[in-house]
Amino acid sequence: MEKSLKEHIRHLKDQREAIRNSQDPQPPGREAARELSVITDVFLVSVFYQAERKWQKSHTGSLRAITLVPVGGYGRNELALYSDIDLMILCARGSDPVIDFVSEEIFYPLWDAGLEIGHSVRTVTDCIDIARENFHTQTAFLDARCLAGNRELFGEFKKRFHERIIEGQRKKFLENILIENQKRYQRYGEAAFLLEPNIKEGKGGLRDYHSILWTAKALFNLSTPEEMVNAALLSPNDRTSLKQSLDFLWRTRNRLHILSGRKNDQLCFEYQEDMAGALGFAAKADFLEVEGLMREFYLHASNIEYISSLFFDRILHALKIKPHAKTVALPDRILEKGVSIYKGEIRIDRPEVLIKKPYLLLKIFEYAARYGAGIHPQAGQFIRDNLCLVNDSFRSSRRTSRSMLNLMKLGLPAFKQLEVMLQTGLLALYIPEFENIRCQVQHDAYHIYTVDKHSLLTFLELSLMREEDKYPFAEIDRPEYLFLTALLHDIGKGMGHNHAEKGADLIPKIAGRMGLEEDVIRDMVFVVRHHLLLVEIATRRDLEDEKIIVECAQKIQDIKRLNMLYLLTIADSKATGSLAWTAWKAALVDELYLKIKHILQRGELATPQTTARIRKVLARVKDGLTPELKNLAVSKHIENMPGDYLLTVAPHKILRHLQLARELSDKKFALFIEAKNSFRELTVLAEDKPGLFAQISGVLALNDLDVLGTQIFTWGDGIAVDIFQVRELIEEPADEAHMLHGDTKDNENNPPLPPFSKGGVHLIPPLEKGDTGGFSGEIRWKRVAEDLEKTLSGRLSFDYRLAEKTTPLSLQAKKRGRSSKVVIDNESSDFYTVIEVYTNDRPGLLYSLARTLFDMGLDIRSAKISTKVDQVVDVFYVRDLYGQKIYHPEQCEEIKKALLFRLEGHKRTG
């Protein structure tokens, strides 16, 4: 007899081992669970009878004072490999020597066989007491069955359980089930479980089905789905698809138990990949096998979730419990022929109404959202039965399109309806492109929702932002298009890499079908294509770099699009998961948004016209490159040229600057002088450093050159291009001038000076011969070059030298104008403090100002000098040496005073 027990255990172990080793990629699901339960039954019954024989040998009487009662999952005949074996020993009396005996004889072999047992020993009275207190026990008892032992005892238990616990408590039972479901959803709906769903407890898990079973049994004494169909609690279609989904869940759960080698119902990351392989999922071109598995899983889970919600909706209606408490106050009304709101719910008179007016399939949801009404289960059923009406003409009907846009416009109240539309399949029928992203999964720890869910949540987040009037929602004039874009922003997912591009390519088709206007479609395409732009730039680029911001602004081009992008960016991130939208990221994105907006608002650098112009200038510069320049890596210079430079400097001059820049490899600066009719234009290229501008202005002042205007730029790669329009204050002495003239004459006979002679000063003669603006002072320009060389090597001090020149300079400072004014402006630019100086012109003025700014530790990034008769407006774009704007009021005041002292102080001495 001993041996026989061992054999039983051996046999059970072998059978379980066989299941463990099964390699079948398409194993049966529920069938396998049932089989394992049967195997366990056979084992337990055998052990029970053995024990009975043993008991009878030494005692009188039989084991008939007890009953073996499987409860819970085992009671339902469903076991996964490592499920607990929930077994109750029901006994006639509370204390009986037979109890200890049986416990030993039954439970020990189970433990020996390596099974986890949830065991209890109870009298019928115990059972009733505990069921009264504990709802979980109630549901476990609903699944109880009699396996071996005293059947009458079990019958008594069933009868009393039914009379005492179930009878007359139906509503209470339903309430408890719904509360439990809610609790479960909440607990297993947390982020961790969304990525690693629990097959049993999660939304759409096996437990949802158990809840249906328990409710049908407790309330209507129905035990099978077939009986529920007959009682009109399930539709035949629902029963079929429910069965398929359950089978899939079971197959997954069985395999998961095998893989994890323990009782584990959570599809953790570590198992997902192996699971996908074991269940025969193959990788496709654009997504991983594990994503295939998880998508399938979520499709089935959401199916179960949906069918369960329909079931409970019907139950609530059958029991006349108001599911939509909020809508009680809604007055009954007729919406249109055959459609009405009655007791807070939309009803459809007859299914024929839908056949006659297919647009109602969508319109019903618009009504529901608009009035805050529910949809009666019957109407819901009509809709689901008539989904075949969604065909091409439905999709391109203006009427349905209007309903869709109205839904979009409603925002928050539409969210719930969109969820239902997604669940019924209507959404993916109306927008077939949506089918691709249904339950689409990304196998990472970041995207915690499936793509369809995420799209709806993005819509929700956006509508919440509108509710709280998040800036700049008020600036969005047609929010329905933004909402629609939010719903569709990830439509390209599930098609491989670069989903934003792929999604954008789908938009014209979708929006075109809906009959949206061209410019709306263009905006939608743009926003979908660039919906990652703001986050990417904000987190990966230097937001202090004006060029980056200007490039973004040029890409986006108008504020409407920027606002759409910004709001969508926030909603999208929030809907991705709590990790995706932090105050940290928000700070960066906000900064980027405001800076781009600022540039767009000022409109200088990023209007469509300027963008087009910059593009044209760049193209012309690239076309104009000599082969020699092409060979040199000048593209680095070109890529880094700031927008204002490209907009203000002619392409041929840019090309010349590129030529000049080559000289910087072995020289500190390159100098180029062009004679214009009444002035000279002097261009200096040098590596940018603080004080450079002051040094050049100093050299000009030293050489009696009056600055009429200047444009200074800094290429992004650190080369300063300073252009000065200058006038000679003092004519060169006649003999020198003569000599120079002689030189030019000589030059006429000799081959002309090559425009770029290495190492020298480049002079461009005037265009017209005999023009008075000839190079009268070549010597002066050579001296300028020498002085530049000296100052850049630190061998020249300006102040004392300029002081020595006081006399000739003061000759020129003649008129007195209005007093000087300095304005410090921190609002015009996000990157620079703008200092405007209004004053009377005088020689050396620019040097004085530049020098003062340098002394104050300011870096001049660009400057615009303009002279009108003798009134000068000098505008400097400055930052401190750390690259920051000057925010401190005290410092601003100091700068102002320092500049005024230079200006007014001089006036006093003059």
Place this chain on the structure above:
Amino acid sequence: MKKIEAIIKPFKIDEVKDALSQIGIKGMTITEVKGFGRQKGHKEVYRGAEYVVDFVPKIKIEVVIDDVMVERVVETIIKSAKTGKIGDGKIFVYSIDEVIRIRTGEKGKDAV
């Protein structure tokens, strides 16, 4: 052993990470942090709407390494995180008493 803690500009993270992995640093902890130092928060006025930047977003990198690596790691971080402008961040070096790998119980250098 030392712990190197570096506060850097967010957009520099990839560069620093790559540079560190090139000198053989295999693991690091990265945190999004906010704070201010010399680079103060500031107030921007935007069309009347004030938008206050109290704290500046930064990234914190933590690496625990053997003493001999300290200099190289610090140099590498400086080189890759530097823009020369304010707000480039700081590097802190701490002494570490002990490191234990939870899985194996290894201690000291082996656990780094």
